[in-house]
Amino acid sequence: MDRRGLVLGGAVVVAAAAALSGCSAKDEAAPTPGLEERGTVLTTVKPARQNLSNQISLTGKVAINPLFGIVAPTAGEIRYVQRKPNKTPAAQPLWVATVWDDGTPRRINIPEGSMLAGRLMDDRAEVSAGMPIISARHGGYGIVADIDSASAYRISGAAKTVTGQIKNGPGPFGCTALGTIAALPAGTIPEPPTPTTTAPSPDPSGAPVVRVPDPESTETAPEGSEPTGMQLVCAPPADVKLINGAEVTLSVVTDRASNAMVLPVEAVAGTQGRGKVDVLTADRTRKTVEVVLGLSDGKVVQIKSGLRGDEEIAVPGPDLPAPAEGPK
Secondary structure: OOHHHHHHHHHHHHHHHHHHHHHHHHHHHOOOOOOOOOOOOOOEEOOEEEEEEEEEEEEEEEEEOOEEEEEOOOOEEEEEOOOOOOOOOOOOOEEEEEEEEOOEEEEEEEOOOEEEEEEOOOOOOEEOOOOEEEEEEEOOEEEEEEOOHHHHHHHOOOOOEEEEEEOOOOOOEEOEEEOEOOOEOOOEOOOOOOOOEOOOOOOOOOOOOEOOOOOOOOOOOOOOOOOEOOEEEEEOOOOOOOOOOOEEEEEEEEEEEEEEEEEEHHHOEOOOOEEEEEEEOOOOOEEEEEEEEEEEOOOEEEEEEOOOOOOOEEOOOOOOOOOOOOOO
């Protein structure tokens, strides 16, 4: 190889070495993509305003003479009217009990079109407002939907509107909610006290006539009502054709709010009454703020107070502290 070839070859080697050296230097200088510091907020949201309704969907069935409960309107002492279960629906509201509150009587009626089914408390027992005290049966077809504990508190207020749709059948139609959603204990109908004497006989002596029970009598003690779980019972319009056992979807609206301030449920800790949110400060740190909560449709929740409405809120919301463990 002549001198020229050696020079060219050396130049190639030097260039290659330089290229490799340049790549290594560049690679070493390239910054490695890093993660944000722990606690850095990446997702935020601002409160919005919208009309909101607390709406829940339930699955139910058509039933004949469904059972429902009637609650005490106030705290006090319950005193029942002595009545036997009626076999036919009442033509008008029927007085069945009275709750005495500091000397003030509050009559309890079963509604028109229903039948007395049982007492849920002992006579003269102390009751609290909202406690089921009477069971009744709606006369004819009704719709019964079971309620799980997750939905119970969302329906804890009176259902403002209930709309039904029968699967592959009539609907939608309005359905009148009956009674309470609370679970009912077994209802009882005590036997009326048997008098031992009657009024004085027309006998000149005026001696009372002793009444002796008839041992041949086949009359049995009246039956009460069976216990139930939490359920919503409603009465459809009379012109809706129903088939016992048919599946029904119920849409229940318990409350509405217009132009309500709302946040996504993911941004709020807590679901009933009071909750917490994390507000971002100027230096992008979290500040936990207490808020008063209202309605929720499962996607957003109403903020009644605690925010102005222009704050940046961190998503997800603050973690609620775990309950303290008791002594072991």
